[in-house]
Amino acid sequence: MKKLMMLLLLSIFSLFLVACGTSEETTGVGPGSGSESGTSDEAQKGEASMEVEDLLYELKVDVDGEKVTVTMTLTNTSENVKRVEFSSGQQFDVFIRDNEGNTVYHYAEGKVFTQALILEEIAPGDTKTFEDVWVAEAPGSYTVEAMLILYAIDGEEIDREAFTLEVDITVAE
Structure with missing residues (x-):
């Protein structure tokens, strides 16, 4: 009975670990070129960046047909290790909003963290890189708002919305 209970608890714990979200680390990514957007025949890109506490936060949104890929990166621009804390697995x-301000997509909706x-x-x-993909249901102009949900940097609490960026995109027909 104890073994069965222990196995059950271990399974539940493993499930929570898997639900922590997805992220991937890369090295050697340098600072971006700031905010800009442009279009091409096949894909559109929107970019924005900001720096807080020696951490460069960059948002890149690639539109390829109906597929919208949102990539957020956090780069340490200092000469010291930066300790960042998140208050949950999220x-x-x-958020993706249409030109009337209606939310048409919310990453966290229906998820458990x-x-x-x-x-x-x-x-x-x-x-540190984070990525999400949204498939647009209709062509149009949209605003992508992406935020890192940091609680503290190097042990000091920060404003929960300090790492928030927006870019405007167009999903073509």
């Missing part, structure tokens, strides 16, 4: 959020403090260390020059 490390980022994405762990309620655990997550500490990440980002070495100098290293980047």
Whole structure:
């Protein structure tokens, strides 16, 4: 009976770990070129960036047909390790709104996230990357709002909306 109970608890714990979200670390990504947007025949890109506490936050949105890929990166631009804390398994959020301001997509809707403090260390020059994909149901103009849900940097609490960026995109017919 104890083994069965232990196995059940271990399974539940494993499920919560899987639900923590997805992120991928890369190294060597340098600062972006700031805010800009442009279009091409096949795909459109929207970009925005900001820097807070020696952390460069970049938002890149690629539109390819109906597929909209939202990529958020956090790069340590200092010469010291930066410790970032997330207050839950939800490390980022994405809202996509139509030209009337209606939310047509919300990343976190219908998802469950762990309620655990997550500490990440980002070495100098290293980047942490987060990505989400949305498939548009209709062509049109949209605003993508993407935020990192950081609780603290190097042990100091920060404004929960400090890492929020927006870009405007167009999904063609």
